[in-house]
Each structure stands twice: as C-alpha cells, then as structure tokens.
Amino acid sequence: MSQRPTTYRSAIITPILHRLDAGECCSIIGINGMGKTNLLQQVQRPEVRAALLPTMREPFQLVSLDANLLVRYDAWGFFEGLTEALGPLAGDQAAVVQAAHRAILAAEGSGPVALRHCAAALAALLAQMRLVIIFDEFDDLFMHLPEVVLRNLRGLRDRYKYRLMYMTFSREPLADLRDVDDWDGIEPFVELFHLGQLGLGPLAPADANHEVERFAGRHQERLDGPVRQHIVALSGGHPALLRALTHAFIGQPGLVHVAVDHLLVAAPVLRGECAKIWNGFSADEQTALQRLLMGQPLDRLQHEQLTLKRLVHAQPDAQPSLFSPLLAVAISQFCALQPAPDADGAGPSTMPPICVDQERKLVYYYGQDISAKLTGLKFRLIAHLAANYGTICEPLELARAVYSEPSLEKQADSERIITLVKRVRTLMNQAVPDEPNPLQIVRGRGVRLGL
Structure with a gap:
C-alpha cells in the first residue's frame, strides 16, 4: 500500500510543526477512532x-x-520507560543511554535515581539534537502520575528550553483530567500547553476520499466517484466510519440507495461502529449531543467541548450540526429521540438495556445473561444503580451500598468505587460491544445508569 500524500492531515500537522519548530509544546485532543496513529x-x-x-x-x-x-505509573516506572524509549535515537550516545537504563533497573523503585539517570541520558542526546517526546494514550497516565513527575518534566523542559518539547495525545484537555485539588501541583506542567491545544477532528474531504480509495483498494475493489462522495458525506470524515461504510457498500452495493435510518438496520456493522463512538463520549458530551439533536441550545462549555474536538459544524445564524449524519441518526435511535426501524417489521424494541433480578442475582444486558461476569461487588454496584435508574448516584453513596459500610467518608473510597465502575463498564462493553453502554461516570457528580 502506497504512503499517504504529504498533504494528508495538513490542516493540523502544519500548526503542530510550526509550534515544535518554535520550541513550544502542544497537546492534541480528540475522540477515539479519529486516526491518531496515522497522524503520528x-x-x-x-x-x-x-x-x-x-x-x-x-x-x-x-x-x-x-x-x-x-511497568508502573510512578516516578521510577515513568523514567525507566522514557529512558528505554530514548535508545533507538541514541546513535553514538548509545553507551550513555544504555548505561543510564541499566542503572535505573538496578535501583528499582527509586524515583530520584531514575530521574537523575534519565536526565543524564537526555543531556547527552540534547547536546546533539532537538527532541520531541510524544506522550501517547496520555489520559490514564496523566491522571495517575505523581505530581513530582510532572514537576520534574517541567524542570527538564525549563533546563533545555527550545531543545526539548513535549507533545501529548489525550481524549480530554489535560486540565480536565485531574481533580481541582491537584491544580497547584499540575499547573506548571499544564501551562506548557496553554497556547498549543489542538483538536484532532474528522478528515478533510480530500483526505477522506483518499482513505476510501485506499481501503477499497485493499479489497481489490474500486468505488466510483458518487459512491465515495456519499460515504464521505455520511461519515463526516470519521476514519472508522469511513472504513465501515466502505466495507458495507463493497459487500452490498445496493445499500448506497438505502435511507440512513434503515441503513443502520440493514448493515449492523455500521450501528456497531456508531455505538463504539457513542460509548467513547463522556457523559457530559453525550448530554450535549442529545441537546444538539433535539434542537436545544448548548451552553458555552458544551459548545466549547464539542468545537475543540471538531464534533460540530458551525451554522450561520443557526444551531451547529453534528459532523456525521450517520452518527446523528444512530445517536437519535440509541437515545429514543427517534424510533429505529425494525428488521422484521415488528417495530422498535422497548426492552430496557439492562434488567436485574435481585433475588436470583441475575443481570441481563441487551437480553444477554452476563451474571457470571458481574458477581460480588460488581453485582451490588449494578443492582444499586438499576434501582436508581436514570439518577446520578454520588460515589460515597455507591461505596456505602457496595461495600456495606454505611460510615464510609474518605475520598479514597470514592476513588475505589470509580475504579470499580470503570471495570464494570469495560466488562459490559466486552459482553455487548455493538450497543450503547448506559453506565456513565458524570464528572464531578457521580455515576448514572441510563441512556
């Protein structure tokens, strides 16, 4: 397969290169499936x-x-991983970098030792080159890194200003990933990206058309111009939707003429891809998108969130629109904003996504028995949320219900319950990956079960 043209993703790559060339840091923010790997x-x-x-x-x-x-998310684990990553760039400084890495391994668990040896390896390389460190999949790591590591990174950047730059890829803006109580500790690091925050949105039409051609070519197929344009228009340029639509139209050419709401029924792979995108949105984003599709005005914060990630198109003197018509119809069906056509003509299903039988300790998720996956604490969690379906439950309230300890008051207990919620949500996605997940963490408020 030939390489992509040099103009691919130029709208975002050009400002990235300008910032890095000026010795500045940048933070790339985008939802799952937007082609981050290809951009890198x-x-x-x-x-x-x-x-x-x-x-x-x-x-x-x-x-x-x-x-x-x-290996782990502490100072030692971070600087060990970074020093190892420097190895392929070491060139004639390979001995220095390798010695630093061996010294870090020999002092397992010591953050200060790891920092000093990593700093020495960086010094050797920065004497010969300018360096950009890319922090990929940064959300979870940033949420758990000790503040001292972030201060160390800021210190290294200040020591080698304009020769050492950082570029992060995350699902959310860095400032939104940590608790407000952490701000004093993380602010010096986050400040590095203040003017360099860029949204990774859908592909431009020319890039999207090229991706359709590439994907069809892998299957020894060629789609004519109008079909490619139809795929690009429906997907809004979302790379994962481009691939799913191309695959569907290659397998069933007649789908090109099917209305969008019926298309999601006729090609389940498209509904499944839309469900994955929907499940990747935060609870706040889901709320904002529902308001958008119902024609309700967005508040300033909601508009800023969706605009940063290029999820909406501005309309002069009108409500903005979601970037993908296919995804818009899918979300409307997921949230019952419009009925979904039924394949057998029986009408849309009214079955709730999750049903809990407290007495027999059974959980049915989209009709599938997942009880074996949700035992003990996980069952108590789902049972409590199901009994309060559609209501936001505070973390401490959940912790008391799940751990049967009515006196729980500590912040650590809230963090423990959120970790359990994430684990349960992952299990639900694994059990039924092609349907919208009703379990949501509502930032700053709690947990909700309900679409």
Whole structure:
C-alpha cells in the first residue's frame, strides 16, 4: 500500500510543526477512532515535514512514550520507560543511554535515581539534537502520575528550553483530567500547553476520499466517484466510519440507495461502529449531543467541548450540526429521540438495556445473561444503580451500598468505587460491544445508569 500524500492531515500537522519548530509544546485532543496513529506516522515522516515546513530552523527527532508499555505509573516506572524509549535515537550516545537504563533497573523503585539517570541520558542526546517526546494514550497516565513527575518534566523542559518539547495525545484537555485539588501541583506542567491545544477532528474531504480509495483498494475493489462522495458525506470524515461504510457498500452495493435510518438496520456493522463512538463520549458530551439533536441550545462549555474536538459544524445564524449524519441518526435511535426501524417489521424494541433480578442475582444486558461476569461487588454496584435508574448516584453513596459500610467518608473510597465502575463498564462493553453502554461516570457528580 502506497504512503499517504504529504498533504494528508495538513490542516493540523502544519500548526503542530510550526509550534515544535518554535520550541513550544502542544497537546492534541480528540475522540477515539479519529486516526491518531496515522497522524503520528505522518508527523514522523521527514518528507512531510519538509513539504509542510520547508523553512524549519533545525530538524528535530521524535520519540514516543506509550503509556501502555510502562511497568508502573510512578516516578521510577515513568523514567525507566522514557529512558528505554530514548535508545533507538541514541546513535553514538548509545553507551550513555544504555548505561543510564541499566542503572535505573538496578535501583528499582527509586524515583530520584531514575530521574537523575534519565536526565543524564537526555543531556547527552540534547547536546546533539532537538527532541520531541510524544506522550501517547496520555489520559490514564496523566491522571495517575505523581505530581513530582510532572514537576520534574517541567524542570527538564525549563533546563533545555527550545531543545526539548513535549507533545501529548489525550481524549480530554489535560486540565480536565485531574481533580481541582491537584491544580497547584499540575499547573506548571499544564501551562506548557496553554497556547498549543489542538483538536484532532474528522478528515478533510480530500483526505477522506483518499482513505476510501485506499481501503477499497485493499479489497481489490474500486468505488466510483458518487459512491465515495456519499460515504464521505455520511461519515463526516470519521476514519472508522469511513472504513465501515466502505466495507458495507463493497459487500452490498445496493445499500448506497438505502435511507440512513434503515441503513443502520440493514448493515449492523455500521450501528456497531456508531455505538463504539457513542460509548467513547463522556457523559457530559453525550448530554450535549442529545441537546444538539433535539434542537436545544448548548451552553458555552458544551459548545466549547464539542468545537475543540471538531464534533460540530458551525451554522450561520443557526444551531451547529453534528459532523456525521450517520452518527446523528444512530445517536437519535440509541437515545429514543427517534424510533429505529425494525428488521422484521415488528417495530422498535422497548426492552430496557439492562434488567436485574435481585433475588436470583441475575443481570441481563441487551437480553444477554452476563451474571457470571458481574458477581460480588460488581453485582451490588449494578443492582444499586438499576434501582436508581436514570439518577446520578454520588460515589460515597455507591461505596456505602457496595461495600456495606454505611460510615464510609474518605475520598479514597470514592476513588475505589470509580475504579470499580470503570471495570464494570469495560466488562459490559466486552459482553455487548455493538450497543450503547448506559453506565456513565458524570464528572464531578457521580455515576448514572441510563441512556
């Protein structure tokens, strides 16, 4: 498969390159499935940088730190992973970087030792090159990193200003990922990205059309221009929806002429892809999107959230619209804003997404028995939320119900229950991946079960 053109994603790559070339940091924010991996690959291609920024002052190297590859989320684990990631760039400084990594491994658990040796490895490399450290999948890591690590990163940046830059990829803005009580500790690090926050939205029409051609080509198929345009229009440029629509239209060409609401029934893969996107939205985003689709005005914060991630298109003198018509219809069906056509003509189902039998300790999720996955504490959690369906339950209230300890008052107990909620939500997604998940964490308020 040929490489993408150098202009691919130029609308966001160009400002990224300008910031990095100026020695500044940047934070890329976008929802799941928007093509972050392809963007990263594109940024790392020298010919792309040369085409989009031919006046670059001094070349820079990029090193990616994948949070999923860290041994643990503490100071030692972070700097051990970062030092190891520097290895492929070391060149004639390989001995220095390797020695630093061995020293860190020999002092397992010691954050200060790991910091000093990682700093020495960075110093050796920065004497020869400018360096951009990419923090990929940064949400969970940033939420759990000790404040001292963030201060250390700010200190290293200040020591090597304009030679050491950071680029983060996250689902949410960094300032929204930590509790307000943490602000004093995280503010020096977050400040680095204040003017460099960029939203990773859908593909531009030309890029989207090229992706449809690429995907069809993998299957030795060729779609004509009007069909490609139809796919691009329905998807709104969302890469995952582009692939799903292309796959569906290759397999069933007649679907091109089917109305969107019926298309979601005729091609379940499309409904499933829309459900994955919907499940990836936060509770606040889901609320904002429902208001948008019902024609209700958005408040300032809701509008800013959706605009940053390029999820809405501005309309002159009118309500903004969701970027994808296909996703808009799917969300309307998920939330019963409009009925979904039934494949057998029997009408839409009114069965609730989750049913709990307290007496027999049974849980049915979209008609599937998932009781074996939700035992003990997990069952108590779902049972309490089901008894309060549609209501936001505070974390401490849930903790008291789940752990049968009415006197629980500590913040740690709230954090423990949120961790359990995330685990249960993952189990539900694994059991029924192609339907909207009704279990939601409402930031700053609690947990809700209900679409």
